Amino acid sequence: MAEIIAHDLTIANAETDDYMLGIDTSGQSELVQMALTSVAKVIVENYKGSTINGSKQTIVSAFQNLLNKLDSQSYYKAGNTISGSIYVGGVVTNNKSDIKFTIPLSKPLKNGSNLTASKMDVVIRQNNAYHFGSGEATANALNKITSITFNNNNINVVLTNTWSNLNTLINNDVVGVYASYIFTVS
Numbered sequence: 001m002a003e004i005i006a007h008d009l010t011i012a013n014a015e016t017d018d019y020m021l022g023i024d025t026s027g028q029s030e031l032v033q034m035a036l037t038s039v040a041k042v043i044v045e046n047y048k049g050s051t052i053n054g055s056k057q058t059i060v061s062a063f064q065n066l067l068n069k070l071d072s073q074s075y076y077k078a079g080n081t082i083s084g085s086i087y088v089g090g091v092v093t094n095n096k097s098d099i100k101f102t103i104p105l106s107k108p109l110k111n112g113s114n115l116t117a118s119k120m121d122v123v124i125r126q127n128n129a130y131h132f133g134s135g136e137a138t139a140n141a142l143n144k145i146t147s148i149t150f151n152n153n154n155i156n157v158v159l160t161n162t163w164s165n166l167n168t169l170i171n172n173d174v175v176g177v178y179a180s181y182i183f184t185v186s
Contacts, residue, residue, distance in 0.1 A: 078110070080185045083119075083181060086104075088102060091172070096161060099161055102157070103181065115150060115184070121140055122141045122180075123176075123177070123178040125175060138178065141159050146158050
């Protein structure tokens with residue numbers, strides 16, 4: 001961890017290229033130096049015009065508060081809702097009984113989080129035919145979800161294929177999927 005050596009730091013006088021604010025980064029990797037510089041930029045931008053007087057602990061607290069804020073915004077956590085709609089490719093598998101597709105996310109879930117779906121409306125197409133839903137309307141597939149897993153920044157969804165056009169699908173082949181969804185993180 002880089003040592004903070006500044007005391008009685010007046011941020012009002014900080015220059016735009018003087019973001020390190022008295023932090024000794026010698027011996028730190030380039031990645032750590034870049035991260036510390038980024039956090040220092042945020043401090044300068046948020047506290048410009050004010051003075052942080054006092055000990056290392058005061059400055060460490062300012063850094064820690066900003067790091068906590070940045071950290072809490074860098075992933076989905078319990079209570080967050082993930083919603084949207086997307087067109088993606090999927091696959092028919094397991095002797096035509098499963099439709100699998102992936103919903104990419106912009107950030108990960110916090111470790112140990114679970115997802116619960118409260119909405120899953122879809123349109124499934126293959127070979128110029130609608131197999132579930134239509135060009136005019138989505139079909140509610142909430143009760144067809146057999147699996148929701150999270151891997152990296154993706155939600156992997158498996159739907160059980162129980163609709164009437166089952167025999168018209170081609171097994172182990174791609175499908176087009178439009179999905180409108182709402183997930184809650186717990």
